Amino acid sequence: MWLTARQMLYNPRMDNAFTDRNVLITGGLGFIGSNLARRLVTLGARVTLVDSLIPAYGGNLFNVQEIAGQVKINISDVRDVHSLRYLVRDQDYLFNLAGQTSHMDSMTDPYTDLEINCRAQLSILETCRHYNPAVRIVFASTRQIYGRPDYLPVDEQHPVRPVDVNGINKMAGEWYHVLYNNVYGLRACALRLTNTYGPRMRVKDARQTFLGIWIRRLVEGQPFEVWGGAQLRDFTYVDDAVDAFLLAAASDNAAGGVFNLGDRQPISLRALADLLIEVNGGGEYVVREFPAGRKSIDIGDYYSDPRRICAALNWEPKIGLREGLRRSVAYYRAHLNQYV
Numbered sequence: 260m261w262l263t264a265r266q267m268l269y270n271p272r273m274d275n276a277f278t279d280r281n282v283l284i285t286g287g288l289g290f291i292g293s294n295l296a297r298r299l300v301t302l303g304a305r306v307t308l309v310d311s312l313i314p315a316y317g318g319n320l321f322n323v324q325e326i327a328g329q330v331k332i333n334i335s336d337v338r339d340v341h342s343l344r345y346l347v348r349d350q351d352y353l354f355n356l357a358g359q360t361s362h363m364d365s366m367t368d369p370y371t372d373l374e375i376n377c378r379a380q381l382s383i384l385e386t387c388r389h390y391n392p393a394v395r396i397v398f399a400s401t402r403q404i405y406g407r408p409d410y411l412p413v414d415e416q417h418p419v420r421p422v423d424v425n426g427i428n429k430m431a432g433e434w435y436h437v438l439y440n441n442v443y444g445l446r447a448c449a450l451r452l453t454n455t456y457g458p459r460m461r462v463k464d465a466r467q468t469f470l471g472i473w474i475r476r477l478v479e480g481q482p483f484e485v486w487g488g489a490q491l492r493d494f495t496y497v498d499d500a501v502d503a504f505l506l507a508a509a510s511d512n513a514a515g516g517v518f519n520l521g522d523r524q525p526i527s528l529r530a531l532a533d534l535l536i537e538v539n540g541g542g543e544y545v546v547r548e549f550p551a552g553r554k555s556i557d558i559g560d561y562y563s564d565p566r567r568i569c570a571a572l573n574w575e576p577k578i579g580l581r582e583g584l585r586r587s588v589a590y591y592r593a594h595l596n597q598y599v
């Protein structure tokens with residue numbers, strides 16, 4: 260039973276949409292994928308996670324330790340079309356989150372980014388077209404595809420003009436999903452995520468998000484580095500991102516759409532650093548010039564206009580930045596050894 264956005268208004272847990280349904284999450288051992296898996300388990304879905312566990316990425320078996328007996332875990336690579344063919348069969352939903360997330364890595368090793376974020380996305384869609392055309396797909400896209408904004412807040416009408424290889428490949432991945440929706444009738448849509456944060460993100464380094472390394476340093480009692488500091492950004496707490504993935508999958512209104520996630524209240528990186536220290540009850544940071552390699556691919560100020568998803572899917576972020584940071588710091592205080 261598919262739900263309209265209006266029906267979901269009265270059924271916010273969306274139980275009917277996922278109970279006893281087969282759900283595949285690519286990148287399911289990663290930050291957002293594992294949080295999504297945990298929620299889907301509570302909704303009664305039969306969840307399969309596929310993840311390559313490449314060490315430089317955010318996959319971590321500890322992320323699913325509490326639900327390990329309730330999900331199937333398939334350690335394989337989405338570049339392998341043979342395993343994909345087997346994995347997509349009989350799935351009702353595909354949350355497609357496997358990705359190379361580092362902007363710098365995409366510049367130093369552009370071909371790997373191309374293979375995972377672009378080519379593999381096309382082959383996932385081809386596999387669905389041939390072996391499971393009824394599956395409903397939500398793709399994890401990124402605000403990075405907009406590049407340096409012409410205006411703020413950035414809505415979905417804003418030109419798409421990526422400033423790095425990762426942005427170009429994610430853009431192609433997103434457009435393949437929309438194309439396959441429009442041409443082949445696969446029901447696919449994309450969420451353009453802004454900085455997403457929370458428990459289970461990678462904190463070992465800044466490959467996934469600078470906030471990860473900030474929190475690691477803070478919990479270790481070390482100063483963290485703020486590059487620049489005046490840039491404006493918006494943030495989504497991971498549980499709110501999970502809500503958006505579920506709404507997008509369950510709603511008939513979403514097919515073929517692209518939707519910004521984000522927060523209407525941007526914050527400068529320096530103010531964010533101050534808030535993090537306040538939430539932690541202490542700590543230090545140092546402000547540094549942007550390293551040259553980073554500066555050339557930085558997008559300056561960015562914050563999203565999420566009105567489209569709010570109106571179409573009835574999504575609203577529920578966790579404010581202060582509370583989200585508090586939960587994140589508490590998580591890494593308890594579990595940092597599993598992430599470094």
Ligand SMILES: NC(=O)c1ccc[n+]([C@@H]2O[C@H](COP(=O)([O-])OP(=O)(O)OC[C@H]3O[C@@H](n4cnc5c(N)ncnc54)[C@H](O)[C@@H]3O)[C@@H](O)[C@H]2O)c1
Pocket residue numbers: 285286287288289290291292309310311312313316317318319335336337338355356357358359360375379399400401402429451452453454455456460461467468
């Ligand atoms: N976290 C954010 O702020 C953010 C922002 C914009 C977009 N996104 C997108 O959301 C998705 C999830 O990101 P995340 O933050 O959870 O990162 P993550 O690194 O924690 O998750 C990605 C997962 O994909 C897996 N993976 C990578 N390549 C794979 C491959 N070839 N085969 C199988 N698995 C593979 C990784 O092992 C990892 O577990 C990504 O596609 C990312 O581009 C995230």
